[in-house]
Amino acid sequence: MIDIILIFLIQIVFVPILTLRTIFMVKSEKEKASFVGALEALVYIFGVSLVLSGEQSIGQMIAYALGFGIGIYIGGIIENKLAIGYTTYNVNLQSHNIELIEKLRFEGYGVTVYEGQGRDSERYKLEILTKRSSEPKLEWIIEEYEPKAFIISYEPRKFKGGFLVKAMKKRLNVKKQKELKL
Missing domain, CATH: 1.20.58 (Methane Monooxygenase Hydroxylase; Chain G, domain 1)
Incomplete structure (x- = not known):
C-alpha cells in the first residue's frame, strides 16, 4: 500500500x-x-x-x-x-474611446491605436502588449471603460523594439547595476 x-x-x-x-x-x-x-x-x-x-x-x-x-x-x-511571458491583446471598439486609451497608458500599458472600416461603420483597434501577470488588471480596465469591446488575445513568441522592450531593457540595466554594486 x-x-x-x-x-x-x-x-x-x-x-x-x-x-x-x-x-x-x-x-x-x-x-x-x-x-x-x-x-x-x-x-x-x-x-x-x-x-x-x-x-x-x-x-x-x-x-x-x-x-x-x-x-x-x-x-x-x-x-x-x-503567468510566465507576455500576451498581446487586440481590442476592437465601436468608438474612439480616448478615456480608455489614456487610462491604459497612464497604467503603463503600451497602446497602439488603429482605425479601420467595419461592416457598418468605422472601428478602432487597440493593440496592447502586456505581461501575463497583468492580464486581469488590463481586462478589468477594458471592461470598466468599454464593456462591449471585442477582445482577442494571443501569446507572441518574439518581439523587438518598441515601448515595452525599451522599458524591459531599462529595468534589466538597473538590475545589473544593483548586482554590480553588491
Missing part, C-alpha cells in the same frame, strides 16, 4: 515539474528549463525505480495514472499563478 501512495505522490510532483520545464523551453528560458529538467529527471528516476522494483499491481498502475492526471491539473494551476 505504501508503494501505491508513493507512486501517486511522485506523479503529483513529477508532472507539474515536467509542465514547467516544457513551458520554460517554449518561452526560451533555457537556464530555468535546465534546472527544472534536472529536478524532473531525479523525480522520474526515483519513480521509475519504485514502479519497476518488484511485481507491479493494478493498484500501482491506477495510482500512476491518477497521479499523472492530477499532476497535469496542478501543473496548470502553477503555470497560471506564475
Whole structure:
C-alpha cells in the first residue's frame, strides 16, 4: 500500500515539474528549463525505480495514472499563478474611446491605436502588449471603460523594439547595476 501512495505522490510532483520545464523551453528560458529538467529527471528516476522494483499491481498502475492526471491539473494551476511571458491583446471598439486609451497608458500599458472600416461603420483597434501577470488588471480596465469591446488575445513568441522592450531593457540595466554594486 505504501508503494501505491508513493507512486501517486511522485506523479503529483513529477508532472507539474515536467509542465514547467516544457513551458520554460517554449518561452526560451533555457537556464530555468535546465534546472527544472534536472529536478524532473531525479523525480522520474526515483519513480521509475519504485514502479519497476518488484511485481507491479493494478493498484500501482491506477495510482500512476491518477497521479499523472492530477499532476497535469496542478501543473496548470502553477503555470497560471506564475503567468510566465507576455500576451498581446487586440481590442476592437465601436468608438474612439480616448478615456480608455489614456487610462491604459497612464497604467503603463503600451497602446497602439488603429482605425479601420467595419461592416457598418468605422472601428478602432487597440493593440496592447502586456505581461501575463497583468492580464486581469488590463481586462478589468477594458471592461470598466468599454464593456462591449471585442477582445482577442494571443501569446507572441518574439518581439523587438518598441515601448515595452525599451522599458524591459531599462529595468534589466538597473538590475545589473544593483548586482554590480553588491
